[in-house]
Amino acid sequence: MQNNELNVTVIKGGPLKVEGDCKITNQSGETIKEGEKIFLCRCGQSSNKPFCDGAHKNVEFDQ
Numbered sequence: 001m002q003n004n005e006l007n008v009t010v011i012k013g014g015p016l017k018v019e020g021d022c023k024i025t026n027q028s029g030e031t032i033k034e035g036e037k038i039f040l041c042r043c044g045q046s047s048n049k050p051f052c053d054g055a056h057k058n059v060e061f062d063q
């Protein structure tokens, strides 16, 4: 991966894997997470949205 490149990968049955220099902000514009690798929930079951907490493993989510 090149510098400043952001790569988003859909993990089958799991989250979106976001790799690169990224920052997640809330609706007020406050930074809630920064990092080089962040996993975002796609299944809607996480208790820590928008981040994946592994809850997708406990539900039928295979998309």
Ligand code: FES
Binding pocket: 013, 014, 015, 016, 040, 041, 042, 043, 044, 045, 046, 051, 052, 053, 054, 055, 056, 057
């Ligand atoms: S994708 Fe992992 S908790 Fe939703």
